[in-house]
Amino acid sequence: MKSRALLPWLGLLLLLGSGGARAHAVLLHSIPAEGSVVGESPAWLALHFSERVSPLVLTLIGPDGEPQQLEGVAPAQQLRIALPATLAPGNWLLSWRVVSADGHPIAGALAFAVGVQTEAAVMPTTDGSHYLAIWSARVAVYLGMMLGVGGACASLWLGTGPSRPVVAALWLGAGALPLSLGLQGVDALGLSLSGLLASPGWQAAMATSYGHSVGLALPALAGAGGTLWLRRHSTAIAWLLSATVVLLFGLAFTVSGHAASAEPRWLSRPALGLHVLMAMLWLGALPPLLVALARPGADARRVLGLFSRWAPGMLAALVLSGGVLVVIQLGHWRALAWPGYSRILLLKLALVALVLVLAAWNRWRLTARVQRGEAAARLALRRLIRLELVLLVVVLGLVAAWRFTPPPRALLPTGQVQVVVADAGLRAVLTLSPGRAGPVRADILLRDDQGRMAEARELGLLLSHDQAGIAPFRRRALPQAPGHWLLEELLLPVPGDWSVTVEVLVGDFDRIRLTGTLRLAP
Numbered sequence: 278m279k280s281r282a283l284l285p286w287l288g289l290l291l292l293l294g295s296g297g298a299r300a301h302a303v304l305l306h307s308i309p310a311e312g313s314v315v316g317e318s319p320a321w322l323a324l325h326f327s328e329r330v331s332p333l334v335l336t337l338i339g340p341d342g343e344p345q346q347l348e349g350v351a352p353a354q355q356l357r358i359a360l361p362a363t364l365a366p367g368n369w370l371l372s373w374r375v376v377s378a379d380g381h382p383i384a385g386a387l388a389f390a391v392g393v394q395t396e397a398a399v400m401p402t403t404d405g406s407h408y409l410a411i412w413s414a415r416v417a418v419y420l421g422m423m424l425g426v427g428g429a430c431a432s433l434w435l436g437t438g439p440s441r442p443v444v445a446a447l448w449l450g451a452g453a454l455p456l457s458l459g460l461q462g463v464d465a466l467g468l469s470l471s472g473l474l475a476s477p478g479w480q481a482a483m484a485t486s487y488g489h490s491v492g493l494a495l496p497a498l499a500g501a502g503g504t505l506w507l508r509r510h511s512t513a514i515a516w517l518l519s520a521t522v523v524l525l526f527g528l529a530f531t532v533s534g535h536a537a538s539a540e541p542r543w544l545s546r547p548a549l550g551l552h553v554l555m556a557m558l559w560l561g562a563l564p565p566l567l568v569a570l571a572r573p574g575a576d577a578r579r580v581l582g583l584f585s586r587w588a589p590g591m592l593a594a595l596v597l598s599g600g601v602l603v604v605i606q607l608g609h610w611r612a613l614a615w616p617g618y619s620r621i622l623l624l625k626l627a628l629v630a631l632v633l634v635l636a637a638w639n640r641w642r643l644t645a646r647v648q649r650g651e652a653a654a655r656l657a658l659r660r661l662i663r664l665e666l667v668l669l670v671v672v673l674g675l676v677a678a679w680r681f682t683p684p685p686r687a688l689l690p691t692g693q694v695q696v697v698v699a700d701a702g703l704r705a706v707l708t709l710s711p712g713r714a715g716p717v718r719a720d721i722l723l724r725d726d727q728g729r730m731a732e733a734r735e736l737g738l739l740l741s742h743d744q745a746g747i748a749p750f751r752r753r754a755l756p757q758a759p760g761h762w763l764l765e766e767l768l769l770p771v772p773g774d775w776s777v778t779v780e781v782l783v784g785d786f787d788r789i790r791l792t793g794t795l796r797l798a799p
């Protein structure tokens with residue numbers, strides 16, 4: 278089937294399409310600011326995030342290139358890192374890796390200089406190859422949980438025999454869950470895939486909220502396997518066990534992930550729990566339903582009757598809880614235009630809409646005919662259920678890709694956004710306040726390569742937004758103080774990535790252009 282062959286490519290495309298953003302909490306600002314030159318060695322550094330974080334690895338690299346590990350404390354959204362000794366004059370780089378409340382690690386680097394600038398400190402490069410492994414393991418976990426756990430419960434409740442796909446999905450989940458935990462550790466510590474073979478990554482993963490999720494998901498998986506075995510001996514105990522399994526399943530999804538850490542949690546967590554349970558029941562019921570429909574007869578009609586009685590309510594709850602999560606995660610309707618998260622959401626919604634149309638067709642066009650014993654309708658129904666299954670697996674692939682992109686609400690509270698652009702011995706720090714689309718104030722601090730405020734005859738900004746089709750336009754800034762230029766009323770109407778060039782006229786005809794990109798929140 279064509280759509281099946283598209284699966285891996287779609288996932289890969291999304292991974293690449295989500296760009297550099299692989300974060301969940303977002304760094305809002307730092308002390309000292311990125312690219313700044315401080316007169317004296319600071320006693321501490323501070324990173325201020327949009328959400329609470331816990332430090333994983335903090336490495337400080339000095340002008341001599343020697344790395345040293347630091348400790349940090351993060352009682353709230355600010356991570357404070359005490360510096361052990363006076364920093365020598367020159368360029369310094371703090372490479373940081375933290376884990377946000379949703380259990381996802383994020384990393385970055387803060388460059389600053391003490392006294393004067395010297396040779397730039399070299400940022401350690403991270404190997405991004407494990408992102409594909411993380412995505413694949415996550416899809417396998419979803420399949421194991423939805424088709425395995427969901428399938429085991431649904432086959433019990435619908436009174437169908439345990440089918441081979443359900444057992445296979447349970448084994449897939451049992452393999453993928455520990456692997457995804459190991460990969461979480463590799464990502465948390467910024468290790469290569471060989472880090473899976475050592476204990477630090479696993480320990481780090483267990484300390485994140487994803488470790489708690491896996492701790493709940495594994496017994497849910499084992500319990501689901503137990504229901505398949507127990508039902509042969511005691512249906513009542515199997516039903517009791519399946520209720521526990523459902524509880525564990527719901528909890529596993531609500532202790533980590535973006536939505537689980539979104540405020541207000543009294544709403545986001547129950548909505549997420551309901552959402553994943555409904556998704557599990559829907560997806561999980563499809564393979565047993567297919568098995569039941571393989572043969573004509575009273576049993577197929579009974580199972581179909583049961584499923585079609587429950588399905589509309591389940592789907593309504595799935596869509597409603599999904600809608601609540603969308604409102605919470607976007608924070609503002611304009612965030613739908615945001616790249617990454619919103620792009621995945623729109624694709625997911627389009628696919629879900631298609632599946633809902635198929636489901637409605639099955640329910641209102643085919644079910645009654647199958648109940649009347651029409652063989653052609655039964656065959657058509659089986660074919661469409663298979664298609665539904667394939668599309669829902671693609672939906673899970675999209676859901677797994679959310680792991681790499683922050684939800685827009687994480688970017689909303691930004692006070693400012695900043696970009697540092699440098700070239701030809703000049704460095705400009707451009708700060709936009711507020712850091713969201715609309716009217717903003719732009720402050721530009723211009724320095725030379727010695728860190729001194731640099732003089733200029735004129736300074737302007739050239740701005741464009743490729744994605745929104747906004748062609749480059751120019752605005753002139755006004756001098757405020759030596760090296761400080763201001764553009765008080767700048768209108769940047771859309772969120773997303775803006776290309777910015779700081780144009781500096783240093784002599785009569787000598788123009789230097791410093792180019793960079795900055796991201797505005799919706």
Ligand code: HEM
Nearest residue numbers: 534535536556596599600602603606629669672673676684
């Ligand atoms: C109108 C329908 C739907 C809407 C509006 C919707 C929306 C959402 C949203 C906003 C989230 C939170 C993502 C995050 O930021 O962490 C979410 C989570 C999720 N959705 Fe949906 N969804 C819909 C249908 C579905 C369907 C049909 C499936 C199953 C195939 C599904 C599976 C999931 C799963 C597994 C998660 C949890 C991800 C995690 O925390 O690991 N959703 N959904």
